[in-house]
Amino acid sequence: MARILITGASSGLGAEMARQFAALGHDLALCARRTDRLDDLRAEIGAAHPGVRVLVKALDVTDHEAVFGTFEEFAAELGGLDRVVVNAGLGKGQPLGTGRFDANKQTAETNFLGALAQTEAAAAIFRRQGRGHLVMVSSFSALRGMPGNITTYAASKAAVAHLAEGFRADVHGTGIKVTVLYPGYIVSEMSGTSARTLLMTSTEKGVRAMVEAIEKEKASARVPAWPWGPLGFVVKRLPTGMMKRMA
Numbered sequence: 001m002a003r004i005l006i007t008g009a010s011s012g013l014g015a016e017m018a019r020q021f022a023a024l025g026h027d028l029a030l031c032a033r034r035t036d037r038l039d040d041l042r043a044e045i046g047a048a049h050p051g052v053r054v055l056v057k058a059l060d061v062t063d064h065e066a067v068f069g070t071f072e073e074f075a076a077e078l079g080g081l082d083r084v085v086v087n088a089g090l091g092k093g094q095p096l097g098t099g100r101f102d103a104n105k106q107t108a109e110t111n112f113l114g115a116l117a118q119t120e121a122a123a124a125i126f127r128r129q130g131r132g133h134l135v136m137v138s139s140f141s142a143l144r145g146m147p148g149n150i151t152t153y154a155a156s157k158a159a160v161a162h163l164a165e166g167f168r169a170d171v172h173g174t175g176i177k178v179t180v181l182y183p184g185y186i187v188s189e190m191s192g193t194s195a196r197t198l199l200m201t202s203t204e205k206g207v208r209a210m211v212e213a214i215e216k217e218k219a220s221a222r223v224p225a226w227p228w229g230p231l232g233f234v235v236k237r238l239p240t241g242m243m244k245r246m247a
Helices: 012-023 035-048 064-078 101-129 148-170 192-196 203-215 225-235 240-244
Strands: 003-007 027-032 054-058 083-086 131-137 175-183 220-223
Touching: 003 012, 003 064, 012 027, 012 035, 012 203, 027 035, 027 064, 035 054, 054 064, 064 101, 083 101, 101 131, 101 148, 101 175, 131 148, 131 203, 148 175, 175 203, 175 225, 203 220, 220 225
Parallel strands: 003 027, 003 083, 027 054, 083 131, 131 175, 175 220
Antiparallel strands: none
C-alpha cells in the first residue's frame, strides 16, 4: 500500500480523496489550513479503517518554507512518500481590468506559486528515493483561456498542468511518474453557485473518477470521463464569441 500526501485535504475533493484512498488501504499524510477539520477527518477515517495510518499537519501552501518543512516531516514520519497530490487551491477571481487585482493575485499566488513549492518539495523527495508519483490537480478550465471571473483561475491551472508535464519529461525513464487531472464540475466548496448546473457531478462520484485515474497512474485524465472527455474536444474548438457567452 502507498503512503500518500494530500494538500488541501480539509474539505471538498481533498477530503473525499482521503476517504477513498483510505478505503483502498493507503496510509495518509493530510495537510490544510483548517486543522479542526483535519482532526475530524482523521477520526472519521480511523473509525472506518482502523488499519490505516493518518497523519495531519497544518499547512498554508503560500508559506513556501513551511511547504518544504511539512513535506519532509511527513516523509520522515512515514518512512518515505509514494505519492503526493498537489490539490490545495483557490477559486477567487474577477474579470481583468475591473479593479480586483488583489483577488486575482491571491488566486495566482496560491494556485501557481503554492503548487510550484509543493512540486519542488515532492520532487526533491522523489529524486532522493528514486521513485514516486506526483499528481497535479489542474482543472477542465485549463484547456483554454476562460472569460469572466475564472480568467486568472484558468490561467493558473493551465500553468500547473505545464509545470507537471515539464517535470514528467525531466524524469522520463526513471521510477518517478506524473499524473495531471483535469476535473470538470464536481461539487466542492469552490463550486459555489455553479452546483446548480446540470453538468455538476457529486463529490463522491467525481472523486472516484479521480482516484481511479491516479491509481492507474494515467499521464492525464479529464474526469469524470463523461461528459468532460468529449466536452474538452468541443471547448478547445469553440469560437471566441461563444466562449464570451460562458462568462
